[in-house]
Amino acid sequence: MNGPTRIILIVATVLISLVFFSLYSFYGAMFTGQANVENTLVSEGKSISVSFSPTSIVNSSSYTEQVNGQYLKFEIDVLSSIDGPLPWYIVVPFVQNGTYNLDTTFQNGGQNATIQGISPITLTKEYIPQTNSFYSFTLKGYNVSNLQVFNITANMTRGESLILWVFTEYDGKFYRLAITYLTPNDESIVPPKGTVGLELCTNIYVIHQDTKSPVTLQYDGNTIYLSNNSIIITPIQVLPKVASGDITLSLPQGTVISSGGMKITLSSPASLNLNGNAITEDCIYDAYLPFSSFFTGYQSDNDNIGTTVEDPNPELESQTLAQWFVASGNLEPITLVTDNNQFEPNYVYITKYPPAGGYLVWTGDAGLIVGAQYNLEASPNAPGTYSPPYYVAFTVHLSNGEWATIVSTQQISDNAGEENGQSSSPLELAVGVYNASNGEMTLLLNNTVVSEAQVPSSINPALLINATSIFSVGAVYNGSNKLISYIPGMAGDYFDGGSPVYSFNGALGPTLVYGQALTKSEAQSIYQGDVPDPAELQVVWTQNTAQYVKVNPQDGWTVQPCYDYSGNGPGGGPGGGPSTIDYCVPNLADTSEYNGLWGLAGAIPTSFAPFSDLVLWGGVSPLVLNPSLLLNTPVNVTSEYSGIIAPQSSGVYNLSVNFTDPLPGATVERSQQTISYANEYAKVYLDGKLVFVGKFTQQNLQVLYSNDPYFLKHNIPEFQANLSGPANISIIFSFNMDNYMSSSPPPPGPPSPPPNQPGSSGYPVIYFGMMWQPPGAPWFQYIPLSNLKPLLV
Numbered sequence: 001m002n003g004p005t006r007i008i009l010i011v012a013t014v015l016i017s018l019v020f021f022s023l024y025s026f027y028g029a030m031f032t033g034q035a036n037v038e039n040t041l042v043s044e045g046k047s048i049s050v051s052f053s054p055t056s057i058v059n060s061s062s063y064t065e066q067v068n069g070q071y072l073k074f075e076i077d078v079l080s081s082i083d084g085p086l087p088w089y090i091v092v093p094f095v096q097n098g099t100y101n102l103d104t105t106f107q108n109g110g111q112n113a114t115i116q117g118i119s120p121i122t123l124t125k126e127y128i129p130q131t132n133s134f135y136s137f138t139l140k141g142y143n144v145s146n147l148q149v150f151n152i153t154a155n156m157t158r159g160e161s162l163i164l165w166v167f168t169e170y171d172g173k174f175y176r177l178a179i180t181y182l183t184p185n186d187e188s189i190v191p192p193k194g195t196v197g198l199e200l201c202t203n204i205y206v207i208h209q210d211t212k213s214p215v216t217l218q219y220d221g222n223t224i225y226l227s228n229n230s231i232i233i234t235p236i237q238v239l240p241k242v243a244s245g246d247i248t249l250s251l252p253q254g255t256v257i258s259s260g261g262m263k264i265t266l267s268s269p270a271s272l273n274l275n276g277n278a279i280t281e282d283c284i285y286d287a288y289l290p291f292s293s294f295f296t297g298y299q300s301d302n303d304n305i306g307t308t309v310e311d312p313n314p315e316l317e318s319q320t321l322a323q324w325f326v327a328s329g330n331l332e333p334i335t336l337v338t339d340n341n342q343f344e345p346n347y348v349y350i351t352k353y354p355p356a357g358g359y360l361v362w363t364g365d366a367g368l369i370v371g372a373q374y375n376l377e378a379s380p381n382a383p384g385t386y387s388p389p390y391y392v393a394f395t396v397h398l399s400n401g402e403w404a405t406i407v408s409t410q411q412i413s414d415n416a417g418e419e420n421g422q423s424s425s426p427l428e429l430a431v432g433v434y435n436a437s438n439g440e441m442t443l444l445l446n447n448t449v450v451s452e453a454q455v456p457s458s459i460n461p462a463l464l465i466n467a468t469s470i471f472s473v474g475a476v477y478n479g480s481n482k483l484i485s486y487i488p489g490m491a492g493d494y495f496d497g498g499s500p501v502y503s504f505n506g507a508l509g510p511t512l513v514y515g516q517a518l519t520k521s522e523a524q525s526i527y528q529g530d531v532p533d534p535a536e537l538q539v540v541w542t543q544n545t546a547q548y549v550k551v552n553p554q555d556g557w558t559v560q561p562c563y564d565y566s567g568n569g570p571g572g573g574p575g576g577g578p579s580t581i582d583y584c585v586p587n588l589a590d591t592s593e594y595n596g597l598w599g600l601a602g603a604i605p606t607s608f609a610p611f612s613d614l615v616l617w618g619g620v621s622p623l624v625l626n627p628s629l630l631l632n633t634p635v636n637v638t639s640e641y642s643g644i645i646a647p648q649s650s651g652v653y654n655l656s657v658n659f660t661d662p663l664p665g666a667t668v669e670r671s672q673q674t675i676s677y678a679n680e681y682a683k684v685y686l687d688g689k690l691v692f693v694g695k696f697t698q699q700n701l702q703v704l705y706s707n708d709p710y711f712l713k714h715n716i717p718e719f720q721a722n723l724s725g726p727a728n729i730s731i732i733f734s735f736n737m738d739n740y741m742s743s744s745p746p747p748p749g750p751p752s753p754p755p756n757q758p759g760s761s762g763y764p765v766i767y768f769g770m771m772w773q774p775p776g777a778p779w780f781q782y783i784p785l786s787n788l789k790p791l792l793v
Contacts, residue, residue, distance in 0.1 A: 087146055306596060359476040
């Protein structure tokens, strides 16, 4: 076999097909006679699915031309298989530029693709039963059996796709049954460094208009034109993960469609005509738990998450910071004390003092900042907070004591919606990359490089490692002085409020910090939901969950879960000393802990910070929905996790299924408010065996099955797993917002419905998590990302 040797782990369950990349399905045929072969092929066949493994690069000497570390020409090596009703198929692989007209286009000049280890046969006339037509291409095909894993190699250039035509031979004629394609993305054509987490796919589909002809819906005798980025939610996952071309897909009754402000709920089946365009399923390929609609809310005078004073920061040189955010209201401008009065990208500002502004994340020597407007001044004054537009900056603390900062001049407006009752920006991703070996600085907004420059060669690019500066997000300093020489950060185990001059206002999603400078393509891939080079991850704070804990400063600052909302209650000791009870945000990267703790100065842990859109987090990238699609609509959003769970050590693990945030009593700090949850359902399989079924509906929990009879009898949402090695895990989680009491837009602020009733204000929130209790452990823990693996091993 060319390329690296790989193993496909195939695990069968009765409810979920675990495939790597199922791209296209079509109906094949079971032949029962000579008559009407074409109709039999089309109408009486069963589903054929074609699966691909992730692609690998073969470093052939003829295909090594690179630009910025990416291959312009390359040879791919990929495994594939066909699952269908027939015992044998003929596969014709070829390479072409683009994916348009896949059913009629073959570019003569060589297929540039072969199947290894199988002798080819020649096809000179190909029948198309769907259109009762034929073509006279001269093609090389390969006989493969049903479920046989075969190895394809193809010579390609950037922008080309690998196409597969699947045929069957009947009565001496070759009939085409299915079409599929594979287009390597940037991460496919860069030598891979690894992946992490589970695969998460939903029954949410997005239309991508690639041609002048829009996608059309044939429904109830009418033709309805659907716009680009239209959302389709099917009752079950019936559509392929990726489909394109001039094909028609069937939509079942109950499908919900949102297009250009129009909402349609199908009362009968309908047909979706792609007309040369594409549709993709919403998937996250580096997913983690929990899956929730939580947003961590920050108000710019008193909120922060930070490490403890005993475990301040990972002391990084080269590093990459990534942070999702929604900015809202007024913020301190990005303020630089400099003689340069030009606010410009691609330029390094060298200053004596750190920039002021809303710090999204601070690692101890580098930070991402959001400010409302900007302020360049030779001597600082106190302008106070400004109104938007917002700007983003990235700063590092150099070893000579100076600060190097780059900025983006791309404006971010506050007219996208509302967050906590204030006008807000859209959901954005900021990424800052610093290479300490040469001083290169890069700032990205979403997946676009908005500023890049290099520290002057006359300055040592090494960073000033300050072992006492606290790793923190949301706020980094409690004073308003703009002439500070270093940033202390905000400890999570102290009752201490940050100053608006150095604090963010808005809501935050996941925080990622790497101990290396990612390449541009790797940094851009974070926006698509990837976790590049996971071995270098230092911190992953989900920002969508927290655990109630006790902090013991007299015993080495130990932190342990707390299940009793009592004692001192949240807050610090006399004079702002260490808190006794706190909220812990786990570090899923799990490298020497670096768990975050809430500063508790009026903070709102896991606040579901109200935002105009429904943002669902189950990994690095979000799924964003318009809540009106789901309110009072009997449609389930179903998420299917697939992958491998790897034990830390062999033994019996207890695993908990969490339908609600694991904070006891009050979810919003000190307010004693009750949270209204959506109707939620879950099934869990281990190695294909059902181990748990449960639901949380109308604010009531019901365990329907557990492989431990004690948990079932006492309605405890847990199950057991005897793990001697890696095991396949499949999780099916669904929620809906049907029978919701309020049909009007929610007011700002967290919902506060009557106990045990659906919410009457604010959207019902979504939460689904899973924790484990390893052998000998005294309490449940979040499962680290390093213990969740993809299916390819």
